[in-house]
Amino acid sequence: MTPEEQLKILTAGTVKVLSEKELLEKLRLGRPLRIKLGLDPTSPDIHLGHTVVFEKMRQFQQLGHQIVIIIGDFTATIGDPSGRSATRPPLSREDVLVNAETYTTQLFKLLDKEKTEIVYNGDWFRKMTFEDVLRLNARVTMQQMLQREDFRNRIDKGQEVRLHEIQYPIVQGWDSVEVRADVELGGTDQLFNLLVGRDLQKEEGQPQQVVITMPLLEGLDGVKKMSKSYGNYVGVSDAPQDMFGKLMSVSDELMLRYYLLLLGETLDPAIHPMEAKKSLAEKITRRFHGDEAGAGARADWDTRFSKKDLISADLPELAIADLPAELNVLTLTAHGFKAAFGLEKSNGELRKQFITTGSVQLNGEKLTEPSATVAPQPGDVLKLSKKHAVRFI
């Protein structure tokens, strides 16, 4: 493939490429480029939002470039030495390895493991002395650090920025020097750190890496970024049926984004949206659970919704014990959408689009009165919409 053709594929779906001109020049070198991705092994929870960058790595790898994964074990084992952040406890070496394994296991569902280089940055940072740190720090200015939006905002708001925090972008930047990265990928929130890598490479007399940022993926609601804390996520280890069902619930517009960012594909407009959505859900489920589970999830979904055999279908389950107190049709419907599918719908939407239209049914009986009291029993099936139903346990 020509460098120009590669450029077109590689820049699709990106937010920023600094710069396309430099990337094209590197592609013209005619050698495999070194594509760096830093992984922070602090949390084992990965969702599809994390895999947007993985998908772009896959595209690079398929074009013959060398993927270099850097496991950020150095800072993970230190945590937050100020002790002020409960969300960054120091991790044991074992925790780090387990988390890294979780990441790479998912990663290798997209990438060819044999052609991927994995390194741990503790290998070079744990050898550094205070003197080495001073030399490293001498290459960066306070002014550069104050340009970072996060730091500037906190200083403006009178919130403290502890000095160890400004070491972290330097650590990430130095990784680029160590692996001689040609390209570094990250989410848009990583732009500052990626640029520090360029600066440090320049100081070292290395060619500067091209920086590519990928968008933060919208969650199932299509509005907020996908995040566990927003409940609008698809975990890569969600059960096949859950993964498939969640993906079937996205809007047609969001489906186009998911095609581009998760599969690197542009959707053929000739395909019917419902068919396209099933195809998206199946491909992603196959990716993380294998072909059999992906095909099975689709067949199961067809049984449940297309064939309307809700009673025998393998539905998401909701515990009656977790239901809100003072339950009426409106609160039950809201809870069903939220708890099983991560969808937050307004009361108006629930009334107009689902309840009064007769879409909401308990064991096949329409629940059209929002304020009516309702008391589901174990085994009952609540249908919410054409695409959503749950079973109570």
Place this chain on the structure above:
Amino acid sequence: MTPEEQLKILTAGTVKVLSEKELLEKLRLGRPLRIKLGLDPTSPDIHLGHTVVFEKMRQFQQLGHQIVIIIGDFTATIGDPSGRSATRPPLSREDVLVNAETYTTQLFKLLDKEKTEIVYNGDWFRKMTFEDVLRLNARVTMQQMLQREDFRNRIDKGQEVRLHEIQYPIVQGWDSVEVRADVELGGTDQLFNLLVGRDLQKEEGQPQQVVITMPLLEGLDGVKKMSKSYGNYVGVSDAPQDMFGKLMSVSDELMLRYYLLLLGETLDPAIHPMEAKKSLAEKITRRFHGDEAGAGARADWDTRFSKKDLISADLPELAIADLPAELNVLTLTAHGFKAAFGLEKSNGELRKQFITTGSVQLNGEKLTEPSATVAPQPGDVLKLSKKHAVRFI
């Protein structure tokens, strides 16, 4: 001596004591306090300005407190790792030891060596890993560093502050933790760094050191701070006659400051100023050159000026080769004051107070015409004032 009496002596001549209340509480502990002084062994040139702090240390030692000298060899051997500062080249271990020796040799003319503890901060900093540095940095905020006037001014002016520079106050502060300092002394320009020591001790759960700043000593001109670059200094290794002569040239007002800051004494107003000045010059010369040389310098001065026997006296020498071109009486007089005594006098002052009054004489001949050409020969004696004369070579 009671704690209250000690407090009076120890606070005399200081600029800031943070706080007197805390110092009094520490003095009441009834044990020797640990008094820290950090020495930066980057330059071997010491002048009386540096000894203001030494004199205060002497007072502490005489009251029975424990002096702890910290040789800052850690950063001295690193220099400026950004390579941007020509004035901070990395020093070899040997250079550092030689410079440290120069400092301590002078210091022990005031302090009792046997009762002084000397440590090298490389002993703890060279052992630190990157992880240790992160833990140390976690105790300090960016906001604290931005309070430092020097950093803030440079940022406001758009001049860069390299990140290794903000490690240096932390290094100095950590020294206080390592030696468990009760009191740290420094010049007024050190206030920020001394306070970092207090902060780090607090973070470590140690009692916080009292911080005492001493004034920057005015040079011989009585206006600017004493500095080699202003030419208004008395080097501690100046020859006894030069040291004595330079000190005799200070104003009566400045003499009072020198008594307080260099000798820790308050001048008895009953003593005639000329006698008081000779006594000051002799005491300081004795301190750095021994009793015999001090007494000799005074006797020599009396011979030269009091007995007016200029020709045979041991005068400062000026090389004819160094004289300005197009020499007239005015430029010759200006050069004599500046080159031999570090005194910058205005042309008006030279004309009115020295030349037209007949004070300026070449081999006893009055030179009263400022613009008259003059060509001194080797061996000629130029008298400038009652207190200043030079011999040409």
